[in-house]
Amino acid sequence: MSTDLMPNRYRPGESDLPRRESDLIARRDEVLGASYRLQYRRPVHFVRGEGMWLYDPDGRAYLDFYNNVPSLGHCHPEVNAAMAEQAGRISANTRYLEPKLIDYAERLVDTFPSELDRVVFTCTGSESNDLALRIARFASGNEGVIVSSYAYHGTSAAVAAVSPNLGDAVKLSPFVRMVSLPGPAGVPESQAADFFAAQVRAAIVDLNRRGIGVAALLIDSIFSSDGVWVDPPGFIARGVAAVREAGGLVIADEVQPGFGRTGAHMWGFERHRIVPDLATLGKPMGNGFPIGAVVGRKAPMEQFGATARYSNTFAGNTVGIATADAVLTILQRDQIPQKALAMSQRLRAGLEKIAQQPYGVRAIRNAGLFFGIDIGREGAPAASRRAMALDVVNAMRDDGVLVSTTGANEDSLKVRPPLVCQAEHVDLFLAAMERALIRVAG
16 A cells, blocks of 8 residues: 555656746745645646646646546536626525525435435535534434545545545544455455445444444445446445444445446446435535535434534535536536446547557556556556556656546556546547556556
């Protein structure tokens, strides 16, 4: 496992930078907290975005195949217009009657299975997961939380404590239990469901034995931080059932797989043929505007709401609702998930051709337009695979294409372009990746 909290980052002295960027970094270091990191060995400096593209001060265009937050592409004109129009009228909160809030809430829950018919708005995915944990703990009467072994669920104190991805310096809650995934453990797909269920049951036994009990299984259904382990569909279902039998709730973290990212389904959990008790949403909901939500079953929502107060002034504000409504309208009207699925098939076919070459692509995993691509030759040491993946990422950055890494060893490329990518963008990406692999492997 990599011990670097962000291996794909700028380190002073490792790159010669133009005066403009080096001066900006110096000013940044004098005023920003030390927890900030700049991505890539040579940091990128952008002044505007449009669709699939980001532009630096000199007008050079970079193809964005990494940023899932602007799900409809950077600066989508229709989304921006809805945001500006509402901001020009009124920005109010949920304590006042507002028809658009109700209209959007109804439209949003209609995209979920009928069991999930209540929504509470937040500002970010972190807030959504934080609130979902509060609801689950209140409804279950228990404290324990089960997560995957390299999960990331946000930055608040509560969700950082259930996010092993954040590194050893961020201490996990004594109430959290980590479970291994079958893919990284090398378990065949035919045994994946048994393996995952056994891991979850063992965690439940330990939590119960220590008098903690299980409040929730909290999962990102695409397991993005673990390395994008998506198959076989449904392998989590028996683990989900075990948690419910133990009195816990199931929380589907849909910040990354949601809103059509997987192509065939609006929500990532649908691919696994489960219905969670709570689903959490984040900034892709507003194409980057800070809005999120918890969508859930009526019973736990009412249990929590009857006796506990959740007052979040900015959450569900009218500007955010107008923005999110525009995003949902475009997703549905323009059949964005279906088009994204077609592009994912084109991308997968191109990657499989590249993998036939002796460049060091070990495996390709995806659900829709979310890919994990393992880099490094079979049998190579972990450090060598990680170094090669980082070299590929930075070679692609120099070639004007943006991706990053994921997984415990950071040797998998994380590829998740905005859902509006077209065939020409896929082909540009594939060409850049092949050039980078030739450059690094050769």
